Amino acid sequence: MTAEKVEKQRYMVSVYEAKDAPGTFKFTFVPRGLQHERGAGGAPKRVPQHIVQVGGNLENPVFDWSGSPDAPGPAQDELEQIARDRLAALGAWLNRVGDLVGRVEQWGKELGWATRRIEKRLDDSGVGTHRVPALLLQEDTVRVLLEPVSRRASGAEGVVDLYLMPAYDDIASLYFREGNWHVHYMVPGGKAVTTIKETESKPLSKETLAAILQEMKKHGQ
Amino acid sequence: MANETFAWLIRFKEIEREYRATRLATDHLLQSLQTGALDLEGDLKILDINRASERLEGTYIASLFSEFERGLKRFLRAQNLRKIPRYAEHLINRVAARVGIAGDPLQNAHKVRRYRNKLVHHLTEETESFTVRKATSHLCIFFDRLRTAW
Numbered sequence: 001m002t003a004e005k006v007e008k009q010r011y012m013v014s015v016y017e018a019k020d021a022p023g024t025f026k027f028t029f030v031p032r033g034l035q036h037e038r039g040a041g042g043a044p045k046r047v048p049q050h051i052v053q054v055g056g057n058l059e060n061p062v063f064d065w066s067g068s069p070d071a072p073g074p075a076q077d078e079l080e081q082i083a084r085d086r087l088a089a090l091g092a093w094l095n096r097v098g099d100l101v102g103r104v105e106q107w108g109k110e111l112g113w114a115t116r117r118i119e120k121r122l123d124d125s126g127v128g129t130h131r132v133p134a135l136l137l138q139e140d141t142v143r144v145l146l147e148p149v150s151r152r153a154s155g156a157e158g159v160v161d162l163y164l165m166p167a168y169d170d171i172a173s174l175y176f177r178e179g180n181w182h183v184h185y186m187v188p189g190g191k192a193v194t195t196i197k198e199t200e201s202k203p204l205s206k207e208t209l210a211a212i213l214q215e216m217k218k219h220g221q
Numbered sequence: 222m223a224n225e226t227f228a229w230l231i232r233f234k235e236i237e238r239e240y241r242a243t244r245l246a247t248d249h250l251l252q253s254l255q256t257g258a259l260d261l262e263g264d265l266k267i268l269d270i271n272r273a274s275e276r277l278e279g280t281y282i283a284s285l286f287s288e289f290e291r292g293l294k295r296f297l298r299a300q301n302l303r304k305i306p307r308y309a310e311h312l313i314n315r316v317a318a319r320v321g322i323a324g325d326p327l328q329n330a331h332k333v334r335r336y337r338n339k340l341v342h343h344l345t346e347e348t349e350s351f352t353v354r355k356a357t358s359h360l361c362i363f364f365d366r367l368r369t370a371w
Contacts, residue, residue, distance in 0.1 A: 118227050166365030167358040168234050
């Protein structure tokens with residue numbers, strides 16, 4: 001069982017990046033199991049809420065509890081560790097996606113495609129809403145979008161999709177497994193499958209990308 | 222592609238993804254009920270689940286189109302237009318005239334609008350039907366043209 005699952009049993013955790021202070025995250029912790037407790041006279045007890053603002057950087061966060069409605073008390077270390085773990089997971093995801101976008105950008109340019117980075121907001125209940133880079137590749141009238149979709153998926157530590165624009169047609173999905181990105185690509189006219197994940201998987205390489213983009217040019221023009 | 226246009230395109234695709242996730246969950250639920258692997262609780266009947274499943278596509282097409290309309294209105298406001306058309310037909314035409322969209326992208330946006338109207342207002346008129354995928358595709362192709370101005 002992952003640390004994220006264990007902590008979920010004790011606290012409901014919500015997290016978001018402050019709009020006015022990028023890089024600053026607000027964590028709210030609500031203990032589970034206290035919602036239905038009633039005090040004397042039958043009135044529901046107010047559920048404690050511990051809020052911490054986390055600044056600094058992802059590797060070395062700084063915690064500020066001054067705005068918390070309820071002091072964390074003895075749970076402070078535990079809650080700060082939860083926040084640290086979540087931010088570490090976010091940092092790992094951002095590195096993974098940043099590295100992927102950088103590699104595809106480089107390969108795209110080498111293959112003669114124009115590239116452009118775009119910022120995307122991604123909602124994630126585990127690490128909060130955050131910004132990730134997406135990448136547009138264009139050659140003549142064919143445009144392809146590399147778009148991060150999820151930090152977590154069944155059997156994978158990240159999913160990034162490849163779409164043919166502007167119709168937003170699904171071309172391929174990239175899954176991060178065992179330390180590498182793997183491409184699932186739906187070959188036009190290939191074996192019928194229900195989902196793109198059922199298609200044949202290949203490790204991501206410049207050659208794999210070149211083959212997909214070449215196929216897109218054939219079908220997208 | 223301008224970031225504002227791009228943000229709306231992403232939103233349209235997210236609605237399509239939500240639909241696909243809900244479709245998957247509903248299909249699994251129906252299958253579990255049919256095989257007896259799951260029992261319904263309370264007043265819920267299998268008929269209710271069937272009805273929700275049958276209406277799922279229409280529900281998401283209405284949601285998708287509503288977001289599309291919101292995006293068009295936001296675009297016109299950003300262009301400092303004083304009067305924003307209330308009705309979808311006029312809204313689409315106003316944006317098309319402003320950006321210079323004609324032909325298939327315009328016609329297909331209207332076809333999706335007519336299909337949405339039929340679903341929402343329970344009209345009996347003959348209209349072309351669309352899957353959520355196809356509707357997303359048509360609306361994205363139209364909206365993508367805004368990137369030259371937004």
